[in-house]
Amino acid sequence: MTDNNKETEIRSHDLDDLLTTEFKGRVVRKDLTKQLKEGANVPVYVLEYLLGMYCSAAEDELIQEGLKNVKKILTENYVRPDEAEKAKSLIREKGTHKVIDKVTVKLNQKKDVYEASLSNIGIKDAVVPNKIVKENEKLLTGGIWCIITVSYFYEEGQKVSPFSILNLKPIQMPSMNMVEVYGARCNFTTEQWMDVLLRSVGMEPANLETRTKWHLIARMIPFVENNYNVCELGPRGTGKSHVYKECSPNSLLVSGGQTTVANLFYNMSSRQIGLVGMWDVVAFDEVAGIRFKDKDGIQIMKDYMASGSFSRGRDSIEAKASMVFVGNIDHSVETLVKTSHLLAPFPPEMIDSAYFDRFHAYIPGWEIPKMRPEFFTDRFGLITDYLAEYMREMRKTTFSDAIDKYFKLGNNLNQRDVIGVRRTTSGLLKLLYPHAEYDKEAIRECLTYALECRRRVKEQLKKIGGMEFFDVNFSYIDNETHEEFFVGVPEQGGSDLIPKGVPKPGVVHFVTDGALGKLGVFRLETQMTAGNGKHSTSGFGSDTAAKEQVRVGFEYFKGNLSRIAANTKFSEHEFHLHFVDLQNSGNSHTASLASLVACCSILLNKPIQESMVVLGSMTLGGVVNPVQDLASTMQVALEAGATKVLLPMASASDIPSVPGETFTKFQVSFYSDPVDAVYKALGVS
Template sequence: MSEIGQKIKTVFGQAAVYKNPNNNEVFIGRNLPSFVKDYLLATHIDLDGSLRREALVEFLDKHIPVNHNAIRARLMQGEVLTLLTRFEVSTNLAGNKTQFQIPEMGIKNNDTLIPQHIVDEYSNDLIDGEKWGIIKLVYIPPMDNSRGYVEMAKFKPFRPLEKLDLDSFREGRKHFSVDEWIDVLLSAMEYTPEAFANKTQKLEFLARLLPFIEPRLNFIELAPKGTGKSYVFGNLSKFVWLIGGGKVSRAKLFYDKSRKTPGIMLHHDLVALDEIQSISFTDNMEMRSILKNYLEYGKTNVDNYEFMSECGLILLGNIPLSEDGFPLSDKYLDELPEAFKESALIDRFQGFIEGWLLPRVTTDMALRDWTLNVEFFSEVLHQLRTAPEYSNIVNQLVSVPNGSDMRHVKAVRRTATAYLKLLFPHITKKEDLDIDEFYTYCLKPAIHRRDIIRQQCANIDRESSFAKPMPAFTLRY
C-alpha cells in the first residue's frame, strides 16, 4: 500500500476500495463496467483488502451468469431469475405499456412487460433509456390468444449510494495537496500515478474528466491507439454513454420521429463518439445542422419537437504521429468524418485534448492500492455538475477585454470552471482560493485547450476571424 493509498483509506473510509488487478480474474466472462465491479468488490472485501472470493463467485453465478444464451430457456422452464444487469426501457405508446430489452441475453422489447405498478413506483428510474438494476424476471406462458412474455416482477435501481454527502467529499479534499490530489484522481480512474512520466502527462490524462463534471462541455480528443480512451469513457460512469463506431442517427442521439421518443443524449451527462474516423451519419447535413444548434444552445428542433439537454459530447479518434511522437500535420482534424469538417461546427467545441502527450497503457499502469470507489467517484462528478458555486467564482475572477469573441469567452470560463470543480472542489468562495493556483491549474489550461480549437478552425477557414489570437484574459485580484 502506498502512502497516498493509505491516506485515501483513512480520509474517505467506506468510500474507498482496494484495487488488485488479480481480483479482476473473478469477473472473466462477464463484461462489467468498473462502477459495477467496484460495488461487488466493496461488498466482498474485508478491511485488510482481502477478497472473499468464494462468496463473490457465488453471487456472480446466481445474479450475473456467464451463459447469457441459457437465460431464455431457463425462464421458459419456469425458473424465476434475479439478475444484476444492464437493460433498456422503452415506452410503447401504441400498446399503452412499458417494455424492456436485454440485448446480451436475447430478450427483446416485444417479448417483455414492466407492470404498471412497478412503473408507477419507480417513475423516476424507469424512464426510456439504458438502466442498471436488480430485476426479478418470470416467464408468463401464452394463454388463449395471447403471446407468452417475460415480466419484470420486481425492480431495484442499481444505486449503491442512496445519498452522497458532497460536503464530506469536499472536506476530504482539504487533507491533500494539489499534487497529492492529482494522484488521487488518477487512482480513482484506476491508474497508478507513478506510471506517468511527469505532471504534464498526468494533467492531460485528467482532462478527460472535464466533460464528466461540467454540463454540456464539448471536447475533442485525438490520440494514438492504446492510450485508454475507450476504457475511461466506457467504464467510469453510468452517466456516460460510449458509441464505438458505425452508423449514428439523429433518432439515436436526439429524437426518434417514428417512435416519438427522445434519444440517448436526454438521459446522460456525456456521450462519447469513439473511433470517430469510422462513424458515419445517416444524414450528414441534417446531423450537422442539429449538432450546431444543440452544441451552441443545449437545444435543437426535430420537426415540431424541441429537444433540450445538458449532455456533453466528446469526439474520440486516433491520429498518426511522427517518430518523435507528435502529429504529422498541424491539421489535426483531417481524419474526422466529413460532417465535422466545418469551422462553424468545430467552433462549438470548447476544448481539445492532446492525446499524443499520453503514455500507451501497459499492465504496469493497473492500480494495486486503495482508491476511491468508482461508483462513489462517478456520483461525485455527476453531482458537481450542477453545483453553482464554482462558475460564480470564475465569473468573479476572470476578466476579458471589450469586443472579445463570445464563444472563446464562454469556452474558457466553462472549462476553467470544470478544472476548479475537479482539482479544487473544496473551494466554494473566491476568498479561499489561491489565485496563482487557479491561474496555473484552471485558467491557463482552459485558454490553451480552446486556442487549439481556434487554430484548427483557422486551418479549415483561413479567411476568417479565427486567425485572430485568443482574447487577453486577466484576473481580478
C-alpha cells in the same frame, strides 16, 4: 528499492488508508475488478459495487475472503442470457430465488400495477410493490442493476404475471449523498484528490507526469459539464476512448462512425429524442470515419454544439449531452503544425471553421504516453458507479463565474473563446474541488490549462479560416496587480522557420502563395562559383513556371547590375539558386524579386537584414506587383519568426486590412522598384 520508489509506496499506502476510512464501502482495489472482469461478462460498475461491499478492507486475508463471496454471488445469482429459461424454471421450482439482473420498471395503467422487465432473464411483466418503486425512482428512468428476490405464484385465472419481485437491492447507487463527498474531500490535498480520481478510472498516478495527469482529468470534464464539446487527437494506444466506454453508465461510445440524425438527435416518425437526450456524454470514436446519412446532419450538430438545442420540424428540442470526438493522428505533430493543421484527421465535410469553433477544448493526445501495464493501478479507487453519480450530480451546478473574483480575460478572446475557457475552468474545478473550496492559485492553474486548450482550437481555426481568427494571443489579467499573463501552446513552440541572427549572404526568406493554393514560407539559398555568368536552379522539380520566375529575377539582375554595384562583374561567376519549401505549400510561382535580392546578396557578399522576409514580385521590365492578401501574408510571416518586412509601395493601400496587433510587430521597409528593394533588403542607404 530506490528512495523515490519507497516514498511513492508510502504515499500510496497513506492514500489507500485515507480512502478506505473516508469512503468506507465506496472503494475497491482496481486490480480485483480486472481479475473478475476477465471471468464474467458483467458491467464494471456491477462488479465494483459487489467488490466495494465485500473487499473494501485493506488486509489481504479479508480481501481474499471477500473475493470468494463475490465469486460465489456471481456464480449463484448472475443469470447469463443463454440460461434464462433455466433460471425461470429454478424460480418456479423453488418458489423464490435471488438473481442479479438489470431491472426496468413501467406503470401498467390498465392493470394499475408496476411491472418490471428483467433484461437477462427475459421476464417482461414481473409485479413490483409500490414501496420498492418509491424507494428506487431510477427504476423508472432507464433501469438499474439489482440483486432481486423473484417469487413465482400461479393461480388459474389471475390477471397479473406469476412472477413478482419480493425485494430488491440496487447494485448501482440508488441515490447520491453529495454532503458525504464534500465532507470527505476536505480531508484530501488537491494532489491526493487528483490521484483518487485517476485511480478511480483505473490509472496509476505515481507513474505519470503532472502534465499527463491534467490531460487525463480533462477527459472527465464532459461528465461534469452539460453541453461540453471537446476533441482529443493523438497516437493509437493512448487510451482515448477508455474513460467514455468503461467508467460510467451515463456515457455512450459511438463506434463505427456512420450515424443518422434520427439516431443521434430526433426521430421524426416516432417523435423520440435520440442519443443526446438519453446520455450525459456521447463520444465518437475514430473521428475520421464519422459520416451522416442525412445531408443536414452536420448542420444540426453545429446548432446543437453551439446552443444545446436543435430544430426538427416545428419543434426546438433541448438536450444536455456533451460531445466528445476522439481519433488518431498518423503524422508527427511537428509535421502537422508546419504543413497543415491539427484537425486534419476529421473527414473533409467536417473541416469547416464554423464547426470547429464550437469546440470548447482540444486535449493534446500526443502528450499522453501509450498505455503500458505500469500505468494501470492495483490500488484503491472509488467504485465506478459512485464516481459516475458524483460526476453526474456536479452537472447540476456551475463554477464558471469563479474566474471573476481574481482574474479578467484578455482582449484577444471573443465570446466563443470566453464560453470555452469558462466551461473548461468550471469542469476542472468541479472535478478537483467539488466542495467549492478553492483559492486564487487553484483557479489560476485551472484557468491557464483552459486557456491553452481553447487556444489550441483557435490556432487551428486560424490555419483553416485565415485572418478571421488571427487573435490567438490569449491572456488573463490579475485583478489585484493588473499584470497580464499570456498563455501559449507547447506544440507551436518558438517560431524557428526563419532563424534568429544574420543569415549567410545569398539566403532570402519570402512569403507567397504556393502551387497547392496556400500561403507558405520559402527560402532561396544561393551559391556562387567561378563561371561565365549563367545560373541554374534546384528544388523546383520539373516545374517550368517556377524556374521561369527565377530566370526573370536573374535577367533583371544582369541588366541592372550597374545601378546596384557598378564595379562588380557577374560574368566571371556562375550562380546556383536552391529553392526550399518550408511548409509544404508547393512551388512558388512568384519568386522573381526574392531571386534578384538573393543574387545581389551573394555577389556583393552582403547578407540581407536579420529576420527579414521579402514580399512582392516583379516583371522582367521591373514593374513591381503588390502582395495578394496582405493581412494573411503578414500573419504567416509573423508566425514564422520574421520581425522585418520588405514591402512594395503598391501594397501601402492594403495596410488598413492588417490587424494592428500584427502590423505593429514588424519593422516595415517600403520599396518603390526592384533596385530600391535590393538596397533596403541589404540595409544599404
